[in-house]
Amino acid sequence: MPFELTREYIEQLKEAVKSEDEKTAQKMIVDLHPADIAEVFGEISNEEAKFLYILLDGEKAADVLIEMEEDDRENFLKILPGELIAKRLIDKMESDDAADVIGVLSEQKQEEILQSIGDVEQAGDIVDLLSYDEDTAGGLMAKELVMVNENWDMNKCMREIRKQAAEIDELYYVYVVDNEDILKGTLSLKRLLVSRANAKIKNICNADVISVRTDTKSEEVANIMDKYDLVSLPVVDTIGRLIGRITIDDVVDVIREEAEKDYQLISGITQDVEPTDNALLLTRARLPWLLIGLLGGILGAQVISMFEENLKIDPKIALFFPLIAAMGGNVGVQSSSIVVQGIAAKIIDLTSTARKLLKEISVALINGIILSSLCFVYNIVFKTSFELTITVSTALLAVIIFASVFGTFVPLALNKFKIDPALATGPFITTINDIMGLLIYLGIGRLFYDIF
Amino acid sequence: MPFELTREYIEQLKEAVKSEDEKTAQKMIVDLHPADIAEVFGEISNEEAKFLYILLDGEKAADVLIEMEEDDRENFLKILPGELIAKRLIDKMESDDAADVIGVLSEQKQEEILQSIGDVEQAGDIVDLLSYDEDTAGGLMAKELVMVNENWDMNKCMREIRKQAAEIDELYYVYVVDNEDILKGTLSLKRLLVSRANAKIKNICNADVISVRTDTKSEEVANIMDKYDLVSLPVVDTIGRLIGRITIDDVVDVIREEAEKDYQLISGITQDVEPTDNALLLTRARLPWLLIGLLGGILGAQVISMFEENLKIDPKIALFFPLIAAMGGNVGVQSSSIVVQGIAAKIIDLTSTARKLLKEISVALINGIILSSLCFVYNIVFKTSFELTITVSTALLAVIIFASVFGTFVPLALNKFKIDPALATGPFITTINDIMGLLIYLGIGRLFYDIF
Numbered sequence: 078m079p080f081e082l083t084r085e086y087i088e089q090l091k092e093a094v095k096s097e098d099e100k101t102a103q104k105m106i107v108d109l110h111p112a113d114i115a116e117v118f119g120e121i122s123n124e125e126a127k128f129l130y131i132l133l134d135g136e137k138a139a140d141v142l143i144e145m146e147e148d149d150r151e152n153f154l155k156i157l158p159g160e161l162i163a164k165r166l167i168d169k170m171e172s173d174d175a176a177d178v179i180g181v182l183s184e185q186k187q188e189e190i191l192q193s194i195g196d197v198e199q200a201g202d203i204v205d206l207l208s209y210d211e212d213t214a215g216g217l218m219a220k221e222l223v224m225v226n227e228n229w230d231m232n233k234c235m236r237e238i239r240k241q242a243a244e245i246d247e248l249y250y251v252y253v254v255d256n257e258d259i260l261k262g263t264l265s266l267k268r269l270l271v272s273r274a275n276a277k278i279k280n281i282c283n284a285d286v287i288s289v290r291t292d293t294k295s296e297e298v299a300n301i302m303d304k305y306d307l308v309s310l311p312v313v314d315t316i317g318r319l320i321g322r323i324t325i326d327d328v329v330d331v332i333r334e335e336a337e338k339d340y341q342l343i344s345g346i347t348q349d350v351e352p353t354d355n356a357l358l359l360t361r362a363r364l365p366w367l368l369i370g371l372l373g374g375i376l377g378a379q380v381i382s383m384f385e386e387n388l389k390i391d392p393k394i395a396l397f398f399p400l401i402a403a404m405g406g407n408v409g410v411q412s413s414s415i416v417v418q419g420i421a422a423k424i425i426d427l428t429s430t431a432r433k434l435l436k437e438i439s440v441a442l443i444n445g446i447i448l449s450s451l452c453f454v455y456n457i458v459f460k461t462s463f464e465l466t467i468t469v470s471t472a473l474l475a476v477i478i479f480a481s482v483f484g485t486f487v488p489l490a491l492n493k494f495k496i497d498p499a500l501a502t503g504p505f506i507t508t509i510n511d512i513m514g515l516l517i518y519l520g521i522g523r524l525f526y527d528i529f
Numbered sequence: 530m531p532f533e534l535t536r537e538y539i540e541q542l543k544e545a546v547k548s549e550d551e552k553t554a555q556k557m558i559v560d561l562h563p564a565d566i567a568e569v570f571g572e573i574s575n576e577e578a579k580f581l582y583i584l585l586d587g588e589k590a591a592d593v594l595i596e597m598e599e600d601d602r603e604n605f606l607k608i609l610p611g612e613l614i615a616k617r618l619i620d621k622m623e624s625d626d627a628a629d630v631i632g633v634l635s636e637q638k639q640e641e642i643l644q645s646i647g648d649v650e651q652a653g654d655i656v657d658l659l660s661y662d663e664d665t666a667g668g669l670m671a672k673e674l675v676m677v678n679e680n681w682d683m684n685k686c687m688r689e690i691r692k693q694a695a696e697i698d699e700l701y702y703v704y705v706v707d708n709e710d711i712l713k714g715t716l717s718l719k720r721l722l723v724s725r726a727n728a729k730i731k732n733i734c735n736a737d738v739i740s741v742r743t744d745t746k747s748e749e750v751a752n753i754m755d756k757y758d759l760v761s762l763p764v765v766d767t768i769g770r771l772i773g774r775i776t777i778d779d780v781v782d783v784i785r786e787e788a789e790k791d792y793q794l795i796s797g798i799t800q801d802v803e804p805t806d807n808a809l810l811l812t813r814a815r816l817p818w819l820l821i822g823l824l825g826g827i828l829g830a831q832v833i834s835m836f837e838e839n840l841k842i843d844p845k846i847a848l849f850f851p852l853i854a855a856m857g858g859n860v861g862v863q864s865s866s867i868v869v870q871g872i873a874a875k876i877i878d879l880t881s882t883a884r885k886l887l888k889e890i891s892v893a894l895i896n897g898i899i900l901s902s903l904c905f906v907y908n909i910v911f912k913t914s915f916e917l918t919i920t921v922s923t924a925l926l927a928v929i930i931f932a933s934v935f936g937t938f939v940p941l942a943l944n945k946f947k948i949d950p951a952l953a954t955g956p957f958i959t960t961i962n963d964i965m966g967l968l969i970y971l972g973i974g975r976l977f978y979d980i981f
Contacts, residue, residue: 110739112756239723248719249701249760266718267700271691287562303785304564306778308701308760325777326758332781333755336788337870343795344866344954345859352871356891363863364896370859371900374852375907381848388844395840395847396833399963400826402851406858407797407822407956411815414796418789419804436808443812448823455827502796504859511851 080113087120094125103132111140119149123156130157139169142178151181159186163193171246172199173219173327176206214298215291217331218312218321221245224252227261227279231272238269249309252319253282260311260319262286288313291320298323299331338499339421343414345370345504366504373508377402377515384519387526391462394522397469398515404448404473405480405514406507412437412484413502420488420498430489434482441481445474468525472518479517480510532565539572546577555584563592571601575608582609591621594630603633611638615645623698624651625671625779628658666750667743669783670764670773673697676704679713679731683724690721701761704771705734712763712771714738740765743772750775751783790951791873795866797822797956818956825960829854829967836971839978843914846974849921850967856900856925857932857966858959864889864936865954872940872950882941886934893933897926920977924970931969932962 086105093102106114106129114133118126118141130138130153142150154162167175167190179187187207194200202220209215223241225234234251242248251264262282272281288311289298302310302325312321341349345366350359381388381398388394449470456466484506488498538557545554558566558581566585570578570593582590582605594602606614619627619642631639639659646652654672661667675693677686686703694700703716714734724733740763741750754762754777762780764773789801797818802811833840833850840846901922908918936958940950 110737110757112758235722242719242722245719247717247760248722265699267694267697269722270687270694270700303778303781305562306564308699308777325760325781326755329755329777329781329784332784333788333874336785336792337874340788340792340795340866340870343792344862346863346866350867351874352867352885356888356895359867359888359892360895363860363892364899366863367856367859367896367900368903370855371852371903374849374855375904377851377855378848381851382845385844388847392837392840392844392847393834395844395850396830397826398847398850399829399833399854399967400823402854403822403826403829403858403960403963404819406855406959407819408815410796410955411798411818414792414798415802415804415811418792433804436811439808440811440815443808444816444819447816448819451820451823452827503862507858508855511855515851 080109082113082116082120087117090117090129091121091125094121094128097128099132102129106132111137112144114141115144115146115149118153119146123153126153127156135165136169139166142166143170143174147181150178154178154182154186159189160193163190164195167194167203168196168199171219171221172202172206173217173321175199175203179203180207180211209291212295213291214289214293214295214310214312214323215321217295217298217323217327218291219324220321222252222311222319222322223248223250224254224258224319225264225278227253227255227282229278231269231274231276231278231281234264234278235269235274247324249324250322252311252322253278254319258318260286260288260313260317263311286311288319289323290315295328295331296335299328299335302328303332335421339417339502342497342499343410343417343502370504370508373511376512380512380515380519384523387519387523390526391465393461393465394468394519397465397518400452400469401472401476401514401518402511405476405510408441408444408477408480409484409506409510410502412481413488413498413506416485416488417499417502420492430486433489434485437481437485438478441478445477448477449474464526464529465522467529468518468522471525472514472521475517475521476510476514479513480506483510483513532561534565534568534572539569542569542581543573543577546573546580549580551584554581558584563589564596566593567596567598567601570605571598575605578605579608587617588621591618594618595622595626599633602630606630606634606638611641612645615642616647619646619655620648620651623671623673624654624658625669625773627651627655631655632659632663661743664747665743666741666745666747666762666764666775667773669747669750669775669779670743671776672773674704674763674771674774675700675702676706676710676771677716677730679705679707679734681730683721683726683728683730683733686716686730687721687726699776701776702774704763704774705730706771710770712738712740712765712769715763738763740771741775742767747780747783748787751780751787754780755784787873791869791954794949794951795862795869795955822956822960825963828964832964832967832971836975839971839975842978843917845913845917846920846971849917849970852904852921853924853928853966853970854963857928857962860893860896860929860932861936861958861962862954864933865940865950865958868937868940869950869954872944882938885941886937889933889937890930893930897929900929901926916978916981917974919981920970920974923977924966924973927969927973928962928966931965932958935962935965 090102090105093105106117133141145153179190191200191204206220221244223238225237238251251269252260253262253264255261262284263286264282268281287301287305289301291312291314298310308325310323311319312323314320346362347365348362350362452473453466453470456469487501491501492498542554542557545557558569585593597605631642643652643656658672673696675690677689690703703721704712705714705716707713714736715738716734720733739753739757741753743764743766750762760777762775763771764775766772798814799817800814802814904925905918905922908921939953943953944950
């Protein structure tokens with residue numbers, strides 16, 4: 078059964094570290110999975126973590142570093158000497174993990190570490206990987222892979238694989254290339270196990286291979302691996318030469334991060350925060366959207382004061398400000414989130430924007446008529462004046478339609494201009510719909526109070 | 530490069546189907562990946578899909594069915610005879626995919642198909658899998674796996690693997706069991722390739738294996754596979770016997786679905802909808818939350834009318850209704866979403882609820898003081914009366930603090946009672962904060978107008 082971190086465990090461990098009881102401390106962590114140790118490190122101070130860290134053997138220490146949260150790791154690496162990082166840790170990592178670990182450090186420390194790495198080839202791989210944009214296939218891939226020539230037979234192939242496999246953690250696929258290193262196909266391990274020794278690779282490999290280029294966006298990589306159920310995806314350069322591979326565990330992180338980003342935008346949070354972050358970080362992540370909300374509220378006050386005359390005629394108009402604002406906000410968020418999710422899931426939608434808006438309007442009409450009627454009945458029952466009753470119901474319908482169209486249109490437009498459509502969700506849509514809702518409501522009110 | 534679906538392609542394909550041009554139609558789809566064909570099927574009518582479907586060979590036809598969207602598949606299966614489904618399609622699927630495909634059908638059709646399956650063992654596997662809850666490891670796992678006895682040597686092991694591997698699509702791990710089928714360890718394929726023929730399995734396998742039980746929740750399964758970077762996870766029964774395995778591609782779907790569900794709840798949508806769904810479905814998904822919003826708006830109107838006397842004294846109080854409501858709503862959504870995301874990501878947080886609320890209050894204080902001060906300056910500049918200026922700023926601070934605490938507390942409480950905390954995000958929090966905000970604002974107003 079998986080390890081579960083408890084408060085008692087942490088306290089006991091901190092106690093052992095405090096009394097410098099290496100034996101107890103070691104016993105408590107040595108059998109844990111690196112991911113669990115990384116979790117433990119997130120709960121204790123850097124100095125305590127350092128005490129425990131030197132009790133781990135090199136392989137495990139390297140894995141723990143890979144599994145740590147990025148912030149934790151960055152702080153932790155600061156207290157370790159560069160040469161130790163290079164010789165005891167980076168040396169034992171695959172190139173993509175090593176690049177991730179080194180990538181967050183200062184340029185000076187990066188250089189110090191790269192120069193201390195004994196294996197020149199590995200240092201070169203890491204330098205190569207660091208040059209790619211983090212959000213592309215190049216930034217996700219590892220250089221270590223098992224590669225065979227299409228002209229070999231199974232015998233030679235198996236010998237080569239045994240040699241190359243020693244260098245990598247997990248082996249899921251063997252890649253087949255031609256004499257120019259151009260990717261030609263894959264060989265599943267199942268195929269390797271069941272094929273005869275004299276079979277030629279060219280004839281048994283699967284030539285129908287899906288690959289991406291180094292500059293393919295991470296989001297696209299995640300979509301491809303998800304759609305085609307791939308565990309490993311080869312990466313090629315502009316002329317098709319095999320230069321790396323991406324494994325599914327890295328892509329799972331991309332998928333989670335994408336989802337978290339959209340969730341944060343819709344909830345009005347500007348950067349990656351967690352409940353465990355400190356108050357200052359949390360404030361900084363939340364203040365920007367609240368400022369926009371404040372500005373919206375002030376604009377709303379201005380709009381209302383433009384209609385002060387009407388309010389004097391019937392102060393009860395003010396009763397329904399919150400209702401109009403809330404409904405506009407809710408409908409707008411619903412509409413924009415459906416569009417954003419559709420775009421994110423790459424749901425192929427071949428209908429035109431005009432038709433999308435038309436459908437959105439029909440949904441808004443159905444919802445609007447139901448809600449307006451209910452509101453109408455409420456106002457009749459509670460003996461609201463005729464003018465106000467008809468104003469509220471008409472305005473509600475109009476606001477729902479406006480908010481739907483606006484909430485649908487804005488993310489579609491952003492996406493067209495290659496801006497993240499998720500920016501149009503949450504407080505942004507709510508704030509604009511609040512103001513527009515008031516304008517519509519008070520405008521309709523002025524009209525109707527004049528007529529009746 | 531991956532296939533990209535275009536409007537032109539669909540039109541051309543529809544044309545070929547309409548003119549019953551089998552040759553063109555076949556040429557257009559035969560080389561596509563099953564996932565791409567499934568995508569194409571989502572864009573054309575059931576009858577058109579059926580015409581194309583019979584042009585595919587059995588293996589590919591089965592794969593296409595697995596890759597189809599659940600709704601599309603359900604509708605499509607209705608027009609295929611049960612015997613064809615059983616003999617041409619289910620026969621070629623792994624047990625988990627077969628159970629997924631059959632699971633959505635009516636009981637009568639399920640029985641019809643199960644009785645037509647030639648392979649009794651496979652039919653039994655499917656029946657077993659159908660008995661598990663969809664949201665557990667049992668519902669995710671497949672029964673097909675490669676299993677070796679710990680007492681065998683490598684020679685016997687390789688012979689067995691070759692035999693068993695023929696039945697499964699992809700092979701990532703070999704599982705090691707004892708004579709009672711109790712899971713003892715795993716054997717990576719890399720290990721298999723590099724070990725000597727006379728090595729005993731017991732001595733070369735990795736005994737440090739992470740497994741789950743059939744009743745482990747899908748969410749937990751996803752967290753474990755993600756945390757420990759697993760490609761395949763063995764499933765055991767209550768006494769530890771190996772009975773299935775879950776692969777990462779199924780878990781990627783779980784992760785995506787979880788994220789989508791939370792996103793939909795925060796945006797006020799009650800069920801899984803996509804932009805391509807019809808207007809009626811979209812209305813049904815959106816109306817429930819809008820009704821709650823309407824109720825909230827009406828309660829808001831009631832609250833305001835309780836303070837009608839005060840409004841008569843200073844109608845300008847109404848100017849700031851939208852501001853107070855919007856800020857309460859925004860802050861509440863921010864707070865609840867941070868908590869919900871923390872819970873979903875299983876961020877270990879060993880601090881007590883009291884300390885969490887304390888931190889939330891300090892964040893609210895910082896934000897609140899900044900925003901209230903800005904609002905104060907605005908009101909001074911725009912020459913708002915002293916009473917109203919001080920009322921708005923004080924109320925804003927109070928509302929921000931209330932909304933923060935409430936938004937943090939509710940999801941934590943729901944989680945404690947094993948209710949999905951995500952229910953507390955979005956329109957729910959916004960609506961309650963709207964009403965409470967008005968109460969706080971008008972209550973403070975009454976107090977201050979009396980004093981000054």
